Amino acid sequence: MIQMNRRSLLKAGLGIAAYGTGLGAAIVSSETANAASKVELEAVNAKALLDGQHLTDGVMTYRSLGEPDALMPPTLRLKRGEPFSAKLVNRLDEPTTIHWHGLRIENRMDGVPFLTQPYVYTGDSFDYRFAAPDAGTFWYHPHCNTLTQMGRGMTGMLIVEDSKDPQFDAEIAINLRDWRLGADGQFIEQFKPRDAARNGTFGTVRGANWQVQPAYEAPSGGIVRLRLVASDVTRIYQLRLDGADADVIAVDSQPMPERFRLETAVIGPGQRLDLALRMPDVEGSVVSLLDTRPSTAKTVATFKAIGQSLKHRLEDLPPLSANPWQEPDLKNAEQIPLILSATAEGGAKESFCGSLGYTFWAINRVPWPGDSADPTAPLAELKLGKSYVFNLENLTPHVHPIHLHGMNFQVVSSSLRQVPPLITDTYLALPDEKVQLSLVAENPGDWVMHCHIIEHQKSGMTSYVRVI
Ligand code: C2O
Ligand code: CU
Numbered sequence: 251m252i253q254m255n256r257r258s259l260l261k262a263g264l265g266i267a268a269y270g271t272g273l274g275a276a277i278v279s280s281e282t283a284n285a286a287s288k289v290e291l292e293a294v295n296a297k298a299l300l301d302g303q304h305l306t307d308g309v310m311t312y313r314s315l316g317e318p319d320a321l322m323p324p325t326l327r328l329k330r331g332e333p334f335s336a337k338l339v340n341r342l343d344e345p346t347t348i349h350w351h352g353l354r355i356e357n358r359m360d361g362v363p364f365l366t367q368p369y370v371y372t373g374d375s376f377d378y379r380f381a382a383p384d385a386g387t388f389w390y391h392p393h394c395n396t397l398t399q400m401g402r403g404m405t406g407m408l409i410v411e412d413s414k415d416p417q418f419d420a421e422i423a424i425n426l427r428d429w430r431l432g433a434d435g436q437f438i439e440q441f442k443p444r445d446a447a448r449n450g451t452f453g454t455v456r457g458a459n460w461q462v463q464p465a466y467e468a469p470s471g472g473i474v475r476l477r478l479v480a481s482d483v484t485r486i487y488q489l490r491l492d493g494a495d496a497d498v499i500a501v502d503s504q505p506m507p508e509r510f511r512l513e514t515a516v517i518g519p520g521q522r523l524d525l526a527l528r529m530p531d532v533e534g535s536v537v538s539l540l541d542t543r544p545s546t547a548k549t550v551a552t553f554k555a556i557g558q559s560l561k562h563r564l565e566d567l568p569p570l571s572a573n574p575w576q577e578p579d580l581k582n583a584e585q586i587p588l589i590l591s592a593t594a595e596g597g598a599k600e601s602f603c604g605s606l607g608y609t610f611w612a613i614n615r616v617p618w619p620g621d622s623a624d625p626t627a628p629l630a631e632l633k634l635g636k637s638y639v640f641n642l643e644n645l646t647p648h649v650h651p652i653h654l655h656g657m658n659f660q661v662v663s664s665s666l667r668q669v670p671p672l673i674t675d676t677y678l679a680l681p682d683e684k685v686q687l688s689l690v691a692e693n694p695g696d697w698v699m700h701c702h703i704i705e706h707q708k709s710g711m712t713s714y715v716r717v718i
Pocket of ligand 2: 649650651701702703706707711
């Protein structure tokens with residue numbers, strides 16, 4: 251049984267029970283993993299210890315019916331292809347919805363107010379029902395007043411299991427996200443306009459599973475499945491492991507066709523990284539997960555080897571089975587421009603679902619006017635079953651994780667780097683990069699596409715495609 255180290259929490263005077271149940275779902279050994287077909291999630295206001303010292307007011311989170319004392323949104327576990335339902339009950343004092351990031355599900359379950367569903371008002375509820383077609387590491391979050399709601403806590407992990415998944419000696423899921431707190435541990439303004447017009451506004455307290463540098467334990471010489479989600483609203487992580495080898499086994503839920511040894515992996519908001527971590531043989535050795543971005547380098551979490559070495563080898567780990575994928579027909583694909591640019595700064599009118607009050611960014615020169623009952627025309631209308639290539643051009647000196655709802659795309663080529671033909675829902679576009687992303691328009695409906703640096707999303711870098 252894998253236990254987290256609760257010492258730091260105890261020191262901070264927090265009940266074990268509260269955290270024990272809250273994080274229980276995040277750490278499971280693979281044999282005891284328990285998938286549920288039905289959950290009830292209450293969107294609630296809460297207080298939580300986020301910086302290890304102060305109780306922060308105004309936290310927003312999802313509380314699962316069975317775990318009334320939990321703080322971090324529960325890590326949901328589903329079985330691929332099996333019916334799943336989540337009832338969202340809104341106990342916040344503002345509207346909300348849930349978007350299931352990376353899941354190729356029906357449009358009306360996608361959680362975008364006005365485009366796919368009405369608001370879920372205070373006191374109301376909404377039943378999300380779907381079957382996840384792909385296995386892997388995903389996450390969920392609101393699509394309403396997102397900078398505040400996500401910034402204050404509403405980002406949860408979602409794991410889709412495949413019955414053919416290889417056995418690991420342990421599994422540890424880590425939700426990477428920060429908090430913008432002042433010295434007194436209370437929330438400060440979520441963004442600064444001058445940062446929103448650049449890389450976005452960073453948190454002041456670095457977090458992993460709602461803790462500062464949590465310490466985990468795992469069997470010596472064992473193979474651990476490490477599932478990482480970058481659910482922060484701003485931060486781009488440059489991840490490395492110190493003290494052990496690990497293979498990259500999946501990125502953005504998609505198994506790597508060829509596993510490779512992790513050196514440094516860069517993931518932006520919205521992205522996921524699955525690692526097979528080979529724990530050291532010597533009991534007591536500590537492995538560190540580091541974010542190595544220059545000037546902000548940080549240990550994110552640690553893993554201590556416990557027990558006698560299991561002497562398992564990475565080489566013996568069977569591959570993950572591939573998710574279904576329809577190969578786009580590149581020869582006959584229609585080309586669609588997708589130009590990311592800055593725009594003349596403008597004031598944005600108050601819109602549904604929280605406006606930042608500013609416009610800084612645009613897709614195809616059009617800044618998104620905000621969610622409304624009467625949205626602008628789609629960026630493109632796609633015919634069901636046809637192949638398309640998005641010609642993404644990042645004309646800005648900033649990195650943008652571009653996320654498409656409801657479908658995945660495959661990377662064809664980049665002007666800046668050798669890219670494997672990765673399949674993803676969130677492509678991290680580098681400054682001045684031109685990249686071709688292809689897909690078969692396989693899922694009917696209106697699908698939002700936006701930068702997942704939430705300040706960029708909410709100040710213009712959003713659009714949508716219509717599949718009919
Ligand atoms: Cu993580 Cu619009 O999505
Ligand atoms: Cu961006």
